[in-house]
Amino acid sequence: MELLYKSTRSESKTVTASQAILKGLAEDGGLFVPTSIPQLDKSIVELSKMTYQELAFEVMKLFFTDFTEEELKACINKAYDAKFDTEEITPIVKADGAYYLELFHGATIAFKDMALSILPHLLTTAAKKNQVKNEIVILTATSGDTGKAALAGFADVPGTKIIVFYPKDGVSPIQEKQMITQKGENTFVVGINGNFDDAQTGVKAIFNNKGLADEMNQSGYQFSSANSINIGRLIPQVVYYVYAYSRLLANEEICENERINVVVPTGNFGNILAAYYAKNMGLPIDKLICASNDNKVLYDFFITGEYNRNRDFILTSSPSMDILISSNLERLIYKIADCDANKNHELMSALSKNGKYEITEEMKSQLVDFYGNYATEEETAQVIKQIYQDTNYIIDTHTAVAACVYKKYKTDKKDKTKTIVVSTASPYKFTRSVMCAIDNKYSSMSDFDLVDELNKISGVEVPQAIEDIRSAKILHNTVCEVVEMQKVVKEFLEM
Template structure:
C-alpha cells in the first residue's frame, strides 16, 4: 500500500509521494509530511555492505512508494554518478575526536547536491506518472547553496525552467559567482534587495497567488519548488545519515546498536529533520544537536519552547544559516502536536501575524531528542583555527559552527557518546572567511589567490566547481526589489 503524504495545515489533504513532489507546497501553505515514518526493512549488517546508491534505494523505496523499482533506481543512477568526485559519494573523515560526514563532494561543493542531484529526476518522473503536460517552473529562494545546486541540477533539463532568488549582499563571493555564471537556456538568477527571509517569504507568496497560478496554467506552466520544503529534497537527505551510520559500523568504529550523536549546522531545519527521520526509521542515533550561528532562533526555541523571529537579522560568515524563519521546523511542530493540523495552523498563523509562537509544555516534552546551541562569529573563526592547528583538517564556516557546538554540548552535559558532524560545505566555498580565521595575514589576497593558498596549506585539490568559475562570464545580473519578484518571474516566462 502506498505511503500517504498529508498537509501539516489540513490533514484531510492526502497525496501520493509523486504528487507531493510535484506540488512542492500544499495549496493551504502547509508542508507535506509522511503519514508515518517507515521503519528500515534491512538490518544494519545488510546496510553495512551496501554502496551509497544501494543504500539510497533501500531508504527511498520506503518513502516514495508509488515509484516503481526501475523508476527509482534510474533516478538514483542518474543522480549519484561522476558528478561526485568520490565513489563513496559521502566520505567520513575522523579529526579531533569527531567524525566529519563530508557532504560536499558533488557538483557545487555543498550538501545541497546530495538532494538536488536527484530532485530533477524525481520531479520529471513524477510529472510523467501524473500525466502532467505543462512545463514545470522551479521557483526557489536561496541563502547561498540551494540556488547553485538547484541550477546545476535543472540546467537544460527538458520540460523545466528554474528561477532562483538570492539576497544580493547576503551570500559569499564564491557562492554568488557560482550562481551568476550558471549556463542553461532555462535558468534565471535574480538578486533581491533584502535578506533570505524576504526571498523565501516572496517565493511562498508567489506560490499562494491563485490568480498567477491561473495565468501560468493558461500559458502552459506550473510551479514547483526545489527548496527543502519539497519532500523530494528531504527524503534523499535521510539517506546519508543511514549510510554514514552503516559505514561507521562496517569500519568497526561503532559496535552493534551503539548510539551515535549527530551535530548539524542548520538554519532552515531540513538537514537535521532528515537525521530525526533516520532515527525514527531505526538508526541508533542518540542526541540530535542543532547548531546555530548568531541568528540563533532555533537555539532559543529549543531552550524556551518559543519561536520568535522578531530580532535583528545578522549577516555572518556562515550565510547559508542566516535564516530567521526555519520553514522545515513546521514538520516537527506538526509531529509533536500529535498530527493536529488545527494546532499547527494556529501556530503558523501566529508566526505570520506576530512573528512568534509558543508550543505547549506537553509538546516541549517531545523535543528531548534535540539539543540546541550556537557559536558566535569569534567562536566559529577560533574553531577553524584550532582544528587546523591541531590536525591539519580545514573546516568551512558552517561546519565550524557545528564543531564548536559539539564541544559546548560535551562540556555542558558530560556526554561521551561518539559524535558525527554533518560537514555541509567545502572550505573552498568560503575561502576568505576560512583563511582569515587561520591567519589574518591572508586578508590582503584576492579570492582566487586564497583558493590557491588553501590548496597549498591543506593538500586538498581545488574542486572543479571552483576552477570553472575563475574566468567564467557573468550571465545573470538582474537585481530587483522584493515587491517586484512576481513581475520578474512573469517577464522571464513571457506572460
C-alpha cells in the same frame, strides 16, 4: 503498502509521493509530510554491505512508494554518478575527536548536491506518472548553496525552467559567482534587495497566489519547488545518515546498534529534520544537536519553547544559516503536536501575523532528543584555527559552527557518545573567512589567490567547481526589490 502524504495544515486530503514532489508546497500553504514514518526493513548489518546507490534505494523506496523499482533506481543512478569526486559519495573523516561526514563532494561543493542531484529526476519522473502536460517552473529562494545546486541540477532539463532568488548582499563572493555564471537556456538568477527571509517569504507568496497559478496554467506552466520544503528534497537527505551509520559499523568504529549523536549546522531545519526522520525509522541516533550561528532563533526555541523571529537579522560568515524563519521546523511542530493540523495551523498563523509562537509544555517535553546551542563569529573563527593547528584538517565556516557547538555540548553534558559532525560545505566555498580565521595575514589577498593558498596549506585539490568559475562569464545580472519578484517571474516566462 502505499505511503501517502498530507499537509501540515489540514486533514482533508492525501496525495501520493509523486504528487507531493510535483506540488512542492501544499495548496493551503502547509508542507507535505508522510502519514507515517516507515521503519527500515533491512538490518544495519545488511545495509553496511551496500554501495551508496544501493542503500539510497532501500531508504527511498519506503517513502516514494508510487515509484516503480525501475523508476527509482534510474533516478538514483543518474544522480549519484561521476559528478561526485569520491567513490564513497559521502566520505567520513575522523578528526578532533569526532567523525566528520563530508557532504560536499558533488558538483557545487555543498551538501545541497546530495538532494538536488536527484530532485530533477524525481520531478520529471513524477510529471510523467501524473500525465502533466505543463512545463514545470522551479521557483526557489536560496541563502547561498541551494541556488547553485538547484541550477546545476535543472540546467537544460527538458520540460523545466528554474528561477532562483538570492539576497544580493547576503552570500559569499564565490557562492554568488557560482550562481550568476550558470549556463542553461532554462535558468534565471535574480538578486533581491533584502535578506534570505525576504526571498523565502516572497517565493511562498507567489506559490500561494491562486490567481497567478490559474494564469500560469493557461500559459502552460506550473510551479514546483527545489527548497527543502519539497519532500523530494528532504527524503534523499535521510539516506546519508543511514549510510554514515552503516559506514561506521562496516569500519568497526561502532558496534551493531550502538547509539551515536549527530551534530548539524542548520538554518532552515531541513538537514537536521532528515536526521530526525532517520532516527524515527529505527537508526540508533541518540541526541540531535542543532547548531546555530548568531542568528540563534532555533537555539532560543529549544531553550524557551518560543519561536520568535522578531529580532535583527545578522549577516555572518556562515551565510547559508543566516535565516530567521526556519521553514522545515513546521514539520517537527506538526509531529510534536500529535499530528494535529489545526494546532499547527494556529501556530503558523501566529508566526505569520505576530512573528512568534509558543509551544505547550507537553509539546516541549517531546523535544528531549534535541540539544540546541550556537557559535558566535569569534568562536567560529577560533574553531577553524584550532582544528587546523591541532589536526591539519580544514573545515568551512558552517562546519565550524557545528564543531563549536559540539564542544559546548560535551562540556555541558559530559557525554562521550561517538558523534558525527555534519560537514556541509567545502572550505573552498568560503576561502576568505576560512583563511583569515587561520591567519589574518591572508586578509589582503584576492578570493582566487586565497583559493591557491588554501590548496597549498591543505594539500586538498582545488575542486572543479572553483576552477570553472575563475574566468566564467557573468550571465545573470538582474536585481529587484522584494515587491517586484512576481513581476520578474512573469517577465522571464514572457506571460
